[in-house]
Amino acid sequence: MPSSGQVSAPPPFVALAAHPVRWRLMAELAGSDYRVRELVTRLDQPQNLVSYHLRLLRDGGLVTATRSSADRRDSYYHLDLDRCARELAGSGTALHPALRTSRTPSGPPLRPRRGRPVSVLFVCTGNSARSPVAEALLTLRSAGAVLTRSAGSRPRDHLHPDAVRVLRERFDVDVSAQRPRHLDDVADESFDLVVTLCDKAREICPEFAGPVRRMHWSIPDPAAAGGVDAQGYAAFERAAEDIDTRVGHLLPVLATTRQREGDP
Known part of the structure; x- marks a missing residue:
């Protein structure tokens, strides 16, 4: 952690995720794998802009791509949530040691549902x-x-x-x-x-x-x-x-x- 008065650059994860287009891409890919043209539609942004930010997310290790088995000319993009969790935890630690976490964030426990499960x-x-x-x-x-x-x-x-x-x-x-x-x-x-x-x-x-x-x-x-x-x-x-x-x-x-x- 930098001492008082020092100014340091934000961690790479923060710099990547903070951009509005990249954050929206991550939010979409957190729920499902998508092709570029689907992300273009969902974000309502030009394809060259979406592809550019996807490349930055891939270079940063947050997003991976696999060739579609339905059409080899196409690829599906996937967000590595475990990597995001590790990078997010590291970013908190960079701000202050008290923000260090040793566990992956999780939601509430899944319990049997009343009525139809x-x-x-x-x-x-x-x-x-x-x-x-x-x-x-x-x-x-x-x-x-x-x-x-x-x-x-x-x-x-x-x-x-x-x-x-x-x-x-x-x-x-x-x-x-x-x-x-x-x-x-x-x-x-x-x-x-x-x-x-x-x-x-x-x-x-x-x-x-x-x-x-x-x-x-x-x-x-x-x-x-x-x-x-x-x-x-x-x-x-x-x-x-x-x-x-x-x-x-x-x-x-x-x-x-x-x-x-x-x-x-």
Whole structure:
């Protein structure tokens, strides 16, 4: 901390986040992954300006980009919330040692809901890897407080063996008896949130009845890394780690949303 009378430059995170356009980009990406043209529409700003500020956020390590599996000419942008939390904590410490924090900020605890529980649907193409992993991890992390389902636009005949394995070995969750389900099988159900994990599935995911919130997690298909071998399994480990991180970020969002609805 600088001594009295000294003037120092703000920490890099503060300098990055303080710009109005970059802050709005971060706010949008905190809720979902988006493509540039979608961010242009949401911010109502010129594309060259949005791209410029996205590049600065990427250079600062706050935003990452993945090539869309639906259109390789496109990319989805994702905000690294864990990195933001670390940088925010460091910025506070730079101002005063009393502002040091050793834990990641979190929202209120997620408790079982009175009446109908909050419900989340995870969607990908085959419902054999990413979406069932997300379903299992949200069920685990919420301790049953969230009614969680998954489905696919073109479901496979069975779950991918490495998806079953990674859940068993890393999270002690057994989904070996689960079978992929089609989106048609859940069309009549009500959901508070629909999360697509596949860029292709996002393009064709149907509308659901009621005020359903939509969110997109652009996660590469781990099955595209190869067959059931060491190299392919590593891709499933990476995907499961990414999904688990995002599920952890989703929990306080669900709790906060439920509090706004008047459910303690």
